Amino acid sequence: MPSVAAIEVLAEPNRRRILDLLRGGERPVGELVAQMTLTQPAVSKHLRVLKDAGLVDVRAQAQRRLYRIRPEPLAELDAWLAPYRSLWSKRLDDLERHLAQKEP
Amino acid sequence: MPSVAAIEVLAEPNRRRILDLLRGGERPVGELVAQMTLTQPAVSKHLRVLKDAGLVDVRAQAQRRLYRIRPEPLAELDAWLAPYRSLWSKRLDDLERHLAQKEP
DNA sequence: TGGCTATATACATATCTAGAGATATTCACC
DNA sequence: GGTGAATATCTCTAGATATGTATATAGCCA
Numbered sequence: 001m002p003s004v005a006a007i008e009v010l011a012e013p014n015r016r017r018i019l020d021l022l023r024g025g026e027r028p029v030g031e032l033v034a035q036m037t038l039t040q041p042a043v044s045k046h047l048r049v050l051k052d053a054g055l056v057d058v059r060a061q062a063q064r065r066l067y068r069i070r071p072e073p074l075a076e077l078d079a080w081l082a083p084y085r086s087l088w089s090k091r092l093d094d095l096e097r098h099l100a101q102k103e104p
Numbered sequence: 105m106p107s108v109a110a111i112e113v114l115a116e117p118n119r120r121r122i123l124d125l126l127r128g129g130e131r132p133v134g135e136l137v138a139q140m141t142l143t144q145p146a147v148s149k150h151l152r153v154l155k156d157a158g159l160v161d162v163r164a165q166a167q168r169r170l171y172r173i174r175p176e177p178l179a180e181l182d183a184w185l186a187p188y189r190s191l192w193s194k195r196l197d198d199l200e201r202h203l204a205q206k207e208p
Numbered sequence: 209t210g211g212c213t214a215t216a217t218a219c220a221t222a223t224c225t226a227g228a229g230a231t232a233t234t235c236a237c238c
Numbered sequence: 239g240g241t242g243a244a245t246a247t248c249t250c251t252a253g254a255t256a257t258g259t260a261t262a263t264a265g266c267c268a
Binding site: 168169 | 245248
């Protein structure tokens with residue numbers, strides 16, 4: 001069970017890219033490959049890492065493998081971030097107040 | 105200008121640890137070193153990386169350097185995470201509903 | 209069965225990075 | 239000015255990792 005392992009896996013930009021592509025829903029490997037400047041083995045390897053971290057799930061459909069997001073580890077990452085939120089929320093409040101003032 | 109560089113910097117567990125320690129407020133390097141199982145140069149190096157990513161700020165006080173959190177990059181990371189939130193919020197709603205049902 | 213498609217794995221390599229130890233820098237204080 | 243304390247930087251090294259090429263595996267269809 002990886003605690004905040006998601007952040008280590010998602011440090012890799014191509015893996016973030018893959019996840020972004022999967023936000024549109026289930027996708028076969030080939031389609032992911034087509035939208036990235038990486039070879040198929042490289043993409044498969046990233047998918048393996050994502051799967052091991054529980055960030056994606058696979059489903060076989062004939063020779064195809066359909067990948068989709070598993071959001072749980074992202075929720076954990078979000079939880080890790082939570083205690084820090086108060087550090088910037090005040091400034092954001094200030095910003096909102098400032099913007100609201102510009103067009104009353 | 106690092107877009108989501110924070111996530112790459114925070115992939116390192118010791119750097120997350122440092123940030124956690126700084127949640128308690130400004131700290132000199134020596135104090136951070138004392139609470140970690142790392143040599144002073146190693147901690148200084150991590151602090152350098154954190155500073156380059158804009159995740160911390162330094163302030164000199166005599167020979168001491170007081171480090172503190174700069175929350176902006178964390179806010180960016182939070183923003184990156186935002187589009188994914190809908191993926192798990194439904195399940196969390198379900199969980200909450202389930203829990204609420206157990207003690208009416 | 210044979211050939212084609214889709215994906216995964218093996219292997220080799222080049223790059224990156226965290227870490228330790230040693231040294232340099234900066235400041236306070238005598 | 240000299241000494242000691244606090245921190246930064248330099249150098250080197252061991253380990254990790256992302257990638258490409260080549261190969262294996264598995265399923266469909268004729």
